[in-house]
Amino acid sequence: MLHRLRERNEWKFFAALPHAAPGLTVAWWAGLLLRGLLPAAFTVAIGVVTGAVQRGDRLALPLALAGTVFVLMQVLTPIHQAVSATLGDRTAAWLYDRLTEACVRPPGIGHLEDARLAGDLTLARDFDTGMTGPPLNISVDFIARGLVDLIGGVACAAVLAAFAWWAPVVLAGAWLATHWLLRESAVWKDRNTEPVRAAERDAEYAYRLAVQPAPAKELRLFGLADWVIDRFVARRTTLHALQYEATRLRERPLAWSLALVLGANVVVFWAIAHAASDGALTLGRAVAFASSAVGVSMIAFGGLNWALDGAAAPVAAVLRLGPAMERGGALRAGTRSAAAMPAREIRFRDVTFAYDDDAPPVLDRFDLTIPAGTSLAVVGQNGAGKTTLAKLLCRLYDPQSGTIEIDGVDLRDLEVAAWRARVTAVFQDFTRFELPLRENVAPAGAPDDAVRGALAAAGADGLASLDTVLARGYEGGTDLSGGQWQRVALARALCAVQLGAGVVLLDEPTAQLDVRGESEIFDRVLAATRHCTTILVSHRFSTVRHADRICVVEGGRVVELGTHDELMSRGGRYRTMFELQAQRFAADADEEGVAYDVLA
Numbered sequence: 001m002l003h004r005l006r007e008r009n010e011w012k013f014f015a016a017l018p019h020a021a022p023g024l025t026v027a028w029w030a031g032l033l034l035r036g037l038l039p040a041a042f043t044v045a046i047g048v049v050t051g052a053v054q055r056g057d058r059l060a061l062p063l064a065l066a067g068t069v070f071v072l073m074q075v076l077t078p079i080h081q082a083v084s085a086t087l088g089d090r091t092a093a094w095l096y097d098r099l100t101e102a103c104v105r106p107p108g109i110g111h112l113e114d115a116r117l118a119g120d121l122t123l124a125r126d127f128d129t130g131m132t133g134p135p136l137n138i139s140v141d142f143i144a145r146g147l148v149d150l151i152g153g154v155a156c157a158a159v160l161a162a163f164a165w166w167a168p169v170v171l172a173g174a175w176l177a178t179h180w181l182l183r184e185s186a187v188w189k190d191r192n193t194e195p196v197r198a199a200e201r202d203a204e205y206a207y208r209l210a211v212q213p214a215p216a217k218e219l220r221l222f223g224l225a226d227w228v229i230d231r232f233v234a235r236r237t238t239l240h241a242l243q244y245e246a247t248r249l250r251e252r253p254l255a256w257s258l259a260l261v262l263g264a265n266v267v268v269f270w271a272i273a274h275a276a277s278d279g280a281l282t283l284g285r286a287v288a289f290a291s292s293a294v295g296v297s298m299i300a301f302g303g304l305n306w307a308l309d310g311a312a313a314p315v316a317a318v319l320r321l322g323p324a325m326e327r328g329g330a331l332r333a334g335t336r337s338a339a340a341m342p343a344r345e346i347r348f349r350d351v352t353f354a355y356d357d358d359a360p361p362v363l364d365r366f367d368l369t370i371p372a373g374t375s376l377a378v379v380g381q382n383g384a385g386k387t388t389l390a391k392l393l394c395r396l397y398d399p400q401s402g403t404i405e406i407d408g409v410d411l412r413d414l415e416v417a418a419w420r421a422r423v424t425a426v427f428q429d430f431t432r433f434e435l436p437l438r439e440n441v442a443p444a445g446a447p448d449d450a451v452r453g454a455l456a457a458a459g460a461d462g463l464a465s466l467d468t469v470l471a472r473g474y475e476g477g478t479d480l481s482g483g484q485w486q487r488v489a490l491a492r493a494l495c496a497v498q499l500g501a502g503v504v505l506l507d508e509p510t511a512q513l514d515v516r517g518e519s520e521i522f523d524r525v526l527a528a529t530r531h532c533t534t535i536l537v538s539h540r541f542s543t544v545r546h547a548d549r550i551c552v553v554e555g556g557r558v559v560e561l562g563t564h565d566e567l568m569s570r571g572g573r574y575r576t577m578f579e580l581q582a583q584r585f586a587a588d589a590d591e592e593g594v595a596y597d598v599l600a
């Protein structure tokens with residue numbers, strides 16, 4: 001029973017509050033209790049005043065009592081609302097901290113790409129943006145109001161018990177029944193159904209397409225402005241229709257509720273009136289009991305369920321994500337030092353890897369040896385698994401079977417951080433940090449001389465001062481072209497080499513560079529990484545041919561391996577691909593009348 005209760009989202013929500021802000025939570029509950037008790041106290045105070053008037057007693061004390069309660073009611077509400085808003089903010093911050101930890105801490109990245117966690121991740125990531133429901137600083141106040149009403153109703157029922165034990169039972173029972181009767185009518189939890197979530201996701205996506213700069217080009221070029229607006233309006237309309245459907249009052253339960261509540265009130269009020277007219281109740285007590293009978297109505301079904309449901313769902317999602325992501329991104333912790341590795345070779349031995357247990361493997365019993373200090377180019381069709389090789393070598397995932405060995409040692413036995421300090425990479429989708437140029441080149445810090453040297457080797461000197469933020473919207477900030485950014489990413493990798501990395505992974509590192517720039521930069525990069533083990537993934541054969549050896553990956557395996565000359569004379573896949581590209585470049589050159597020297 002207790003276990004089931006603890007599994008409920010609502011429990012998790014209330015349990016999270018003291019973790020987020022212990023002092024505020026105590027103040028919130030205390031304020032809540034006081035606010036809940038004050039209406040009942042007011043009914044008693046009004047009864048006392050009425051009784052004193054009837055008896056002709058002095059009114060100073062009763063009035064002071066009623067006045068104090070009234071003023072407390074007025075003053076406490078805004079103060080408690082402020083406490084609720086702050087508690088909501090602190091809880092949201094606590095949840096975001098946990099989510100950030102859950103995303104960033106695992107050494108692997110499988111948890112961020114696991115489709116089974118995507119729903120929770122979206123909910124947890126966006127819950128406080130106000131797109132899918134009120135942000136927590138508002139919903140905590142909704143919840144407070146609901147709980148104040150509930151406590152107030154129960155307190156009034158307790159006062160009413162002084163009249164007759166059965167009166168609060170009948171009245172509170174009737175009002176409580178509305179929770180059960182109307183649960184189908186205003187099942188706010190229906191707002192968290194899959195269709196509602198899907199409509200929310202769609203609406204939000206259309207909104208982001210409209211307001212973010214990145215899609216702006218295609219929206220205009222392909223005439224999609226109306227499409228986006230229509231899509232947004234349609235999705236929001238669907239969303240509102242679903243939400244209305246989920247929350248509208250349905251007639252029959254409503255009629256039942258009205259009949260029940262009306263009947264209970266008639267019985268109780270009739271009994272109070274009867275007792276008063278019989279002289280069994282003084283006027284003061286009759287007024288107090290009548291007001292508390294009215295107060296019991298605060299127990300009625302209201303917005304609490306909806307607010308609690310909306311606020312509790314993301315809390316539960318974040319708490320679920322913590323352990324799920326830890327598992328999803330976990331890697332076996334190795335302990336062996338990676339200093340000066342690889343000294344001999346990197347070897348993929350019989351490696352099989354799939355992103356999903358159900359998906360076909362990307363690498364299937366993959367075998368490849370890369371001698372230390374040499375460069376290897378990896379070529380193959382889109383989706384052949386070239387980037388996956390790089391990710392495995394960074395140990396962002398572990399293979400399902402087989403081993404990656406560094407100088408004969410299983411990569412899983414090496415200390416992850418120590419190995420990663422030996423590896424650097426330019427990924428296809430490298431990160432453009434909204435930071436100064438200096439931090440873009442050396443995110444973990446490096447002497448300015450090293451940063452400048454790396455920028456020069458990547459042909460990126462003179463781009464901007466080291467202090468210039470590479471993003472618009474910052475003072476003195478600037479943005480770079482795609483090719484300029486790529487040079488910065490190359491500089492980042494080269495700077496890491498200066499700081500001790502010995503394995504360099506270059507995944508399409510020159511894809512955005514102009515052809516002449518590419519050739520020149522690549523020569524410089526090779527010079528700067530001459531002593532390193534370099535793995536280059538590229539579709540540009542003009543770049544590829546500079547590597548010591550080239551391997552062609554197809555069907556999850558190496559199908560050809562050798563130097564450029566060896567592979568050309570073998571007349572296999574490599575030669576076919578090379579010649580296809582050479583013909584295309586030759587044709588381009590003829591058309592434009594430009595003598596590109598890239599394949600010379």
Ligand SMILES: Nc1ncnc2c1ncn2[C@@H]1O[C@H](COP(=O)(O)OP(=O)(O)OP(=O)(O)O)[C@@H](O)[C@H]1O
Pocket residue numbers: 113355356362380381382383384385386387388389
């Ligand atoms: N995070 C992922 N989750 C699931 N599947 C993935 C993921 N990343 C890649 N894949 C799949 O794995 C396969 C290999 O992808 P990979 O990025 O390694 O190919 P690639 O050879 O680098 O391709 P390209 O030349 O287009 O860059 C593809 O079929 C791709 O759809």
